[in-house]
Amino acid sequence: xxxxxxxxxHVSVSEGALVLLRCNYSSSVPxxxxxxxxxxxxxxxxxxxxxxxxxLVKGINGFEAEFKKSxxxxxxxxxxxxxxxxxxxxxxxxxxGNQFYFGTGTSLTxxx
Amino acid sequence: NAGVTQTPKFRVLKTGxxxxxxxxxxxxxxxxYWYRQDPGMGLRLIHYSVxxxxxxxxxxxxxxxxxRLKKQNFLLxxxxxxxxxxxxxxxxxxxxxxxxxxxGPGNEQFFGPGTRLTVL
Numbered sequence: 001x002x003x004x005x006x007x008x009x010h011v012s013v014s015e016g017a018l019v020l021l022r023c024n025y026s027s028s029v030p031x032x033x034x035x036x037x038x039x040x041x042x043x044x045x046x047x048x049x050x051x052x053x054x055x056l057v058k059g060i061n062g063f064e065a066e067f068k069k070s071x072x073x074x075x076x077x078x079x080x081x082x083x084x085x086x087x088x089x090x091x092x093x094x095x096x097g098n099q100f101y102f103g104t105g106t107s108l109t110x111x112x
Numbered sequence: 113n114a115g116v117t118q119t120p121k122f123r124v125l126k127t128g129x130x131x132x133x134x135x136x137x138x139x140x141x142x143x144x145y146w147y148r149q150d151p152g153m154g155l156r157l158i159h160y161s162v163x164x165x166x167x168x169x170x171x172x173x174x175x176x177x178x179x180r181l182k183k184q185n186f187l188l189x190x191x192x193x194x195x196x197x198x199x200x201x202x203x204x205x206x207x208x209x210x211x212x213x214x215x216g217p218g219n220e221q222f223f224g225p226g227t228r229l230t231v232l
Binding site for chain 2: 036044049090104105
């Protein structure tokens with residue numbers, strides 16, 4: 001079975017500061033891991049994904065995430081926050097059968 | 113390509129009324145999903161389909177029915193709406209694991225814009 005835990009339902013950072021959103025997963029099979037972003041009143045958009053290969057994954061808008069098997073983590077980072085990054089972020093894991101399991105989300109606020 | 117589309121965008125129902133939400137995708141995806149999103153609970157899977165003519169229950173299927181008569185469409189029905197079904201509903205579609213293993217683009221899910229449903 002798979003599950004995802006996102007630590008911190010709300011994160012606030014200053015504009016220009018480091019963004020760190022935490023995601024831990026559990027999976028009985030090699031996981032596929034994803035980060036999605038949801039802007040207000042919109043659907044979810046894929047930021048980045050890890051399937052196989054390089055453990056440091058780069059996504060859109062300057063975000064990246066590192067798959068750490070030993071820590072069962074897939075934290076999302078961005079070196080310098082921008083006002084446009086304010087949104088809800090969801091971590092998800094997928095295993096066999098193509099079902100996805102989403103975390104409860106982290107709301108990112110960027111303070112000018 | 114339009115991607116994944118959902119109709120309607122908004123709907124208000126009275127308790128006991130019925131309605132159908134339509135999801136359509138033009139990416140030839142085999143897999144389609146219906147989720148509901150509630151504050152503090154993330155996305156929860158209602159039903160999903162692994163191909164035309166097939167459906168399966170997800171995490172929270174009670175009070176909902178689905179049909180996949182055509183590959184590109186996935187319908188979500190509420191036979192007798194209840195206030196607990198007030199939520200934002202998202203449809204998604206994806207490639208199959210076979211596509212992934214064959215070197216395809218990966219089994220990411222593509223989401224529609226959502227339907228905001230209020231049940232009074």
